[in-house]
Amino acid sequence: MTKLRQFLGGLICALCGWMLTACSSEEDSLQIPEGKGYVKLNLTADAGFQTKAMDESAYTNLNNYTVQILKDGNVVNGKEWNYADLQAEQTELIELTNGDYQLKAFYGEKYNVASTRDGLYMEGIKTFNVNGDQQALTVECKPVQAKIQVNFDAKMKDYFS
Numbered sequence: 296m297t298k299l300r301q302f303l304g305g306l307i308c309a310l311c312g313w314m315l316t317a318c319s320s321e322e323d324s325l326q327i328p329e330g331k332g333y334v335k336l337n338l339t340a341d342a343g344f345q346t347k348a349m350d351e352s353a354y355t356n357l358n359n360y361t362v363q364i365l366k367d368g369n370v371v372n373g374k375e376w377n378y379a380d381l382q383a384e385q386t387e388l389i390e391l392t393n394g395d396y397q398l399k400a401f402y403g404e405k406y407n408v409a410s411t412r413d414g415l416y417m418e419g420i421k422t423f424n425v426n427g428d429q430q431a432l433t434v435e436c437k438p439v440q441a442k443i444q445v446n447f448d449a450k451m452k453d454y455f456s
Contacts, residue, residue, distance in 0.1 A: 332425035333388035336362060337433040338378055338400050340417060354402060354417055360436065364389070365397040391425045398423060398434045409440060416440045 327333065338357050353359060358379035364371040371391065376384075378400065403416040419436035 327427055327429065328390075330393050330427070331390055332393060332427050333390055333429040334364075334398075334423070334425065335388050335431045336364075336381060336398060337431065338362065338419070338436065339433060340402070340419075340436040354415060354438075360400045360402045360417075363399045364391070365399055366394060371396070388429060393425050393427060395422065395424050397421065398432050400434050400436050402436065405439065411440055412443050 338360060340355050340357060340360065358377070360378040361375055362378055362381050363375040398421045399418070401416070401418040403414045405416045405418070416439045417436040418439045419434040421432060421434040423430070423432055
């Protein structure tokens, strides 16, 4: 009976060891080169309001956004992505050297004014640090400038010349 117990105990230990090694994923076993790290980028957009004055679908459609990774105010490797293209090609993580970065996503044209009639500018910026690790980043884009749209009634000209 003791030999049966020893055999079953050994079998259980072997199965537990096998299960522990079988549960590791490829990302867990990813070898990160010295002085580098990996990031995976994600984006959300929220106009923060609902209105009939403008079509929100353009601003909430993530495929309309441009994504950049900045280091010291400059675009890393001179490369920026359309979010749809980024999602299509981002089957792997993006490799960066260790350091401080900003993830920036935007839609529309930024003017140096608080409001414009030409369109709403959406932007999100997230600061992050790469330190020989692997991380998933999400940046949330919100309106930076207001879009103004004014419609006057036809009778307006009766009161004002």
